Amino acid sequence: MGAVLMQEQGHSDAVIGYFSRKLKGAETRYPTYDRELLAIKNAVLHFRYYLHGQNFTIYTDYASIQHVLLQRTLSICQVGLLDTMNHFHYEIKYWPGARNLVANALSRRPDYRDEDVAFLTMEYAISAGAKWRMEVTSRYLEDPYFGSVVKFLARERDLVQEGGDTSILSKEFEPLVFQRRKRFWMEDDLLFTRRWRQDDSPREDDTVLCVPRGGNLRYQLFHEYHDTELGGHFGADRTYELLAERFFWPRMLPSVKSYVKSCDTCQCTKPGRTTPRPLMMLPVPQDWWSRIGIDFITKLLTTDSGNDCIATIIDHLTKRVYWFPMKESTSAQEFAWLFVKHYVRLHGLPSIIVSDRDTRFMSEFWQEVWANLGSKLKPSAPFHPQTNGQAEKANAIIS
Ligand SMILES: [Zn+2]
Numbered sequence: 001m002g003a004v005l006m007q008e009q010g011h012s013d014a015v016i017g018y019f020s021r022k023l024k025g026a027e028t029r030y031p032t033y034d035r036e037l038l039a040i041k042n043a044v045l046h047f048r049y050y051l052h053g054q055n056f057t058i059y060t061d062y063a064s065i066q067h068v069l070l071q072r073t074l075s076i077c078q079v080g081l082l083d084t085m086n087h088f089h090y091e092i093k094y095w096p097g098a099r100n101l102v103a104n105a106l107s108r109r110p111d112y113r114d115e116d117v118a119f120l121t122m123e124y125a126i127s128a129g130a131k132w133r134m135e136v137t138s139r140y141l142e143d144p145y146f147g148s149v150v151k152f153l154a155r156e157r158d159l160v161q162e163g164g165d166t167s168i169l170s171k172e173f174e175p176l177v178f179q180r181r182k183r184f185w186m187e188d189d190l191l192f193t194r195r196w197r198q199d200d201s202p203r204e205d206d207t208v209l210c211v212p213r214g215g216n217l218r219y220q221l222f223h224e225y226h227d228t229e230l231g232g233h234f235g236a237d238r239t240y241e242l243l244a245e246r247f248f249w250p251r252m253l254p255s256v257k258s259y260v261k262s263c264d265t266c267q268c269t270k271p272g273r274t275t276p277r278p279l280m281m282l283p284v285p286q287d288w289w290s291r292i293g294i295d296f297i298t299k300l301l302t303t304d305s306g307n308d309c310i311a312t313i314i315d316h317l318t319k320r321v322y323w324f325p326m327k328e329s330t331s332a333q334e335f336a337w338l339f340v341k342h343y344v345r346l347h348g349l350p351s352i353i354v355s356d357r358d359t360r361f362m363s364e365f366w367q368e369v370w371a372n373l374g375s376k377l378k379p380s381a382p383f384h385p386q387t388n389g390q391a392e393k394a395n396a397i398i399s
Helices: 025-029 032-046 063-070 076-085 101-107 128-139 146-162 166-172 175-181 217-227 236-244 252-261 264-268 332-347 359-372 389-398
Strands: 002-009 012-020 055-060 089-094 121-123 184-187 190-196 202-210 291-297 309-315 321-326 352-355 383-385
Touching: 002 032, 012 032, 032 055, 032 063, 032 076, 128 190, 128 217, 146 166, 146 175, 146 184, 146 190, 166 175, 217 236, 217 252, 236 252, 309 332, 321 332, 332 359, 352 359
Parallel strands: 002 121, 055 089, 291 352, 352 383
Antiparallel strands: 002 012, 055 121, 184 190, 190 202, 291 309, 309 321
8 A cells, every 4th residue: 555645835746755555364354445545544544644634535446435424334443544534635536547746656566566556646636736746757868868768668568468588679779778677677568676775686665756857856755755845954964865765866975965955045044153032943853853842831739749830841843752750849850850860761851952941941941951871061951941832732732
């Protein structure tokens, strides 16, 4: 099963994420209808951080799925699947599979091919996915690298279909093309390859789409994987890594480097500033638990153990939250100890803490955290004095 999460952005759709996995065990014996529901459920759960509280549309190429909500009698399996879906605001629409861009590409990865696969595309809006794909297909032939490979594969396919002799290909094509074509294959008019290691052996399960030169095809990808909120303006290496997981073209790294070099936003916000800028938009953190928000819910009724305050710690990437009780009068030193006990032992030290608590409290707290860990260093405080929207949102859930 495969799914792609897309978001409408202006005139085009941006890919937010991909999801795919094999059917396992009893799932392979599900009727088609249930398998499709299962795919939807899995994909929605996979993307739940983006989908919770949003209205979204699920596109599927299995027509009768869209009537699932109107059905009167449901199997136990279906009830279970729909139960999960009750937490989301969605509608289901039919979208014929031929136009079902990435989900099909994912589902048809060679290693999944033996499975009977349910397809699903999930989007906030239709259109550009199919447009982008068509442009990819139309530009292969004029591409200096992929052009000859595509011609070779097409010619070979025709010869095989006609029962002709494929050995004449060695006369029609240069040896270089012969060598190259082994790495590629066509599916639905798209050219795929695998990621290759330095020593030329294929990696496992890393199918990537070949993107030809021309038009805005590669530029659009740069934009998606670097400029957007999710791209997060990472450096060239990280941007390249993200792209190379899904796409291929010759000399990809240099092209990514020159794009990132020319990015205005990156030029203006190079790291190295020592004073935090309070109103700066924080970029999306690169890692789990690397940037956290700390906030306190105060003025609560005092419990038997004397606590009247709740500390909230939220991870800015995953939005996962920890809450623990404390006293409003808790000193920075005591809070440091609680922080180590409830947080550091699980996730280690964050690189940035966002909090609107006063700087003196936070600095004392931070020194004490390090002291608790046995360090004699006096580390500079990684605080971002900014309204801590995410922690406040989390607070709203329990208050
Ligand atoms: Zn940038």
